[in-house]
Amino acid sequence: MPLYQNILVAVDLTQESQQVLQKASALADGATISVIHVSEPLTQLYGGEIGVDLAGLQTELLTQAKELLAKLLDSMKVPADRQHIAVGKPATEIRRQAEELKADLIVIGTHSRHGFGILLGSTANGVLHGTGCDVLAVRINTDA
Numbered sequence: 001m002p003l004y005q006n007i008l009v010a011v012d013l014t015q016e017s018q019q020v021l022q023k024a025s026a027l028a029d030g031a032t033i034s035v036i037h038v039s040e041p042l043t044q045l046y047g048g049e050i051g052v053d054l055a056g057l058q059t060e061l062l063t064q065a066k067e068l069l070a071k072l073l074d075s076m077k078v079p080a081d082r083q084h085i086a087v088g089k090p091a092t093e094i095r096r097q098a099e100e101l102k103a104d105l106i107v108i109g110t111h112s113r114h115g116f117g118i119l120l121g122s123t124a125n126g127v128l129h130g131t132g133c134d135v136l137a138v139r140i141n142t143d144a
Helices: 017-028 042-046 055-076 090-101 122-128
Strands: 006-010 032-039 083-087 105-111 134-140
Touching: 006 017, 006 090, 017 032, 017 055, 017 105, 017 134, 032 055, 032 090, 042 055, 055 083, 083 090, 090 105, 090 122, 105 122, 122 134
Parallel strands: 006 032, 006 105, 032 083, 105 134
Antiparallel strands: none
């Protein structure tokens, strides 16, 4: 029996996402892998500062994110129903999706930071301190 049954992998759709996916894949050993990308709402990022309707732009960004996610996962053969795009606060949406999928492991990337006080990025930290399952924070190697 594999150590984990349902693994949720959180990616940001950058080249570095491959490192996170490779680590999750190596741990899978027969487990189901689901992948999520969370986009923050444009209205939250820009508020009312610009006089443009952001709904159409948000829809276009989500369409592009879905296409990028599918392309990123093509070699892993993750089915479309296990590829998730969400809008909201990343840590909150990752935890919500993990609960919905009954994930027993969340795999998320984190960039190295300097200084003792910063151990994890804010998203990884938010996921870690608000979930009921194991969390693996994969240190992103920017030299790869």
